[in-house]
Amino acid sequence: MRIYKTIQFSEGLSMPFIEFKKIYEETHYFKSLSDKERKKELEKAYKVATNGNTKTSTSKREKSEPVSTGEGDIQHSSED
Secondary structure (H helix, E strand, O other): OEEEOOEEEOOOOOOOHHHHHHHHOOOHHHHOOOHHHHHHHHHHHHHHHHOOOOOOOOOOOOOOOEEEOOOOOEEEOOOO
8 A cells, every 4th residue: 555645545556647636636635735735746646656557648649640652652650
């Protein structure tokens, strides 16, 4: 079990920060903080709670632009 201040998190917690924030920002500890302090503390708690089990992004991938190979066919570029 992971603990930050007085909040206990289960092992293996894995979720995006946005979801974490929605769940925990109204807890007794964070509720008493200013908006700026709350964000900082939520980020610290998120690191403790997830212990590296985080999803780096929830945004959709950008669409790739078509690229001509010069042989009459079109391929999509990728940044992978």
